[in-house]
Amino acid sequence: MATTCTKLHIAMFPWMATGHMTPFLHLANQLAKRGHKITFLLPQKAQHQLQHLNLHPHLITFHLITIPHVDGLPQGTQTASEIPIFLNHLLAIAMDKTRDQVEETLASIKPHFVFYDSAYWVPQIARKFGIKTICYNVVSAASLAIVLVPARNVPNNRPITEEELSKPPQGYPSSKLVFTGPEAKLLMFISLPFGENITFYERITTALRESDAIAIRTSRETEGNFCDYIASQYHKRVLLTGPVLPEESDQGKLDLNLAHWLDGFGPDSVVYCAFGSQINLDKNQFQELLLGFELSGLPFVVALKAPNECASVDEAIPEGFEERVKGRGVVSRGWVQQMLILKHRSIGCFVSHCGFGSMWESLMSDKQIVLVPHLGDQVLNTKLLVRELEVAVEVERGENGWVSKESLSKAIKSVMDQGSEIGDKVRKNHLKWKETGGTPELMNHYVDRFAQDIQDFAFC
Structure with a gap:
């Protein structure tokens, strides 16, 4: 067994999306805080976005x-x-x-580990250089368990069907977290190409x-x-990091103009809404x-x-909107x-897409949670909060997934x-979860x- 004074060198190469690179960097900060060295591989544009973190x-x-150009991408594209x-x-x-x-870099620095995802x-x-690898997933264990286990294997030339996605795989540990009816359509992206001659499903299961x-x-x-289920399916260790959110002292100060505006409202009275860095809604x-x-x-x-x-x-x-809601x-x-x-004390509700990062931020907050998921893993994260933990509500959708102003x-x-x-x-359940499963001491x-x-693991 290694002693606690052993310092590691870890390379990190996350998928080039904000929702992946940022939690990798949060983990890097926590490991560096404990004395470990990190080499973080990323595009130049991402460096500019993440440097302050x-x-x-x-x-x-x-x-x-250097991210090479691929036909079909706008010139200069480096991140999702x-x-x-x-x-x-x-x-x-x-x-x-x-x-x-990446190979040239690893050959040069020879770290103890490489953390990667996609x-x-x-x-x-x-393996060429005797470096150990850890597939670090910044999505929920539940989403990995239901769609990315060997029990879901199908012939490479046949996509996974909606019917298959509507049924939990053998041994799946929850009857509440399954996809039914139209929800299964949201997961069909896993059978689509994600790279050259490889589907998203094949990419992640191989990783x-x-x-x-x-x-x-x-x-x-x-x-x-769900973590135990994944371990049983892949026959290897599953290590947990907790949510790895920045400590309060590391976050700086809220923009003064926004802080002043929020200060004008009473405690728990303001609704905040955000859907992450990749959700582009239709204009309507x-x-x-x-x-x-x-x-x-x-x-x-x-x-x-x-x-x-x-x-x-x-x-x-919308025309006239800002005049009507002014103030x-x-x-x-x-x-x-x-x-x-x-x-901020005036925020009382977080309306979120329930991406995994936002899911953890909502759980670790003391705000009410309203969810409007858009993609497959967000739908499952929503079920986790609404059905399993019962700490949130989901906005009802109409035909074709439409969210009306009335339902919101x-x-x-x-x-x-x-x-x-x-x-x-949901407030009582949220408070109960925070007291038992969401304390800063436990996360640390x-x-x-x-x-x-x-x-x-490095020296075993």
Whole structure:
């Protein structure tokens, strides 16, 4: 067994999306805080986006990778946040074309470990140099368990059917977290190409299967049964890091203008909405959501990307909307400090797409949670919070997945109105979860345990 004074050198090569690179860097910060050295492989544009989050530059080194051009991508594309989500499969081709650069880097620095997620070929390279590999997943264990286990294997030339996706795989540990009816359509993306001559399903299952160990950004209190199931299916260790969110002292201060505006409202009275860095709504749906916040009658802050076919948020604002909500509604035109917003005393509700990072941020906050999922794993994360933990409500959808202003307003009021039975229930369950499974001490313990586990693993 390694001693606690053993210091490791770890290379990290995450998928080139904000929702992947940022949690990798949060983990890098925690490991560097414990004295370990990190070489973080990423594109130049991502370095500019993440530089301010590197809290230990003397131990965390950004190593730039050149992303080659692929036909079909806009010139200069380096990260997923620059393109619509339907072009991600081309960015995966570009990532795979960096293989020689990654191999050259690993041959030069010879770290103890490489942490990766989508680059399924990393273990093949690492074995040449005696480097161990950990497939670090920043999505929920539940989503990995239901669609990315060997029990789901089908012939390479046949896509997974909706019927197959509607049935839990053998031994799956939950009857509440399965896809039914139209929900299964949201998971069909896993059978689509994600790279050259490889599907998303094949890419991720290969990444998991070829690794020396699997790590997941989750906790046993939240998803222990799913973690055990994954371990049994892949016959290898599953290490848990906890949510690995930045510590309060590391987050800086909230923008003064927004802080001043929020200070004008009472405690727990403002609704905050954000759908992450990759969700581009259609213009009609974008406008309908804004009208839903207006209809709620509550003060709100909305931070959504410009919708499809619009060059800016301004192009999509409904006519007369900003005049009608002046003084009680803010629509952001750019990046916002989400975790700092959620810590403000006036925020009472978080309307989220339930990406895994936002899921953890909502769980670790004391805010009411309203969910509007868009993609497969977000739907499953939503089920985890709504059905398993019962700490949130989901907005009802109409035909073709449409979210009406009435359904959004109804969901918000159900958790925000005084005396609401639903609001009281999710608030009590959320508080109970935080007291037992979401304490800062417990989350810190996960990182300590993870750091010790990989020290032991490095020299076994």
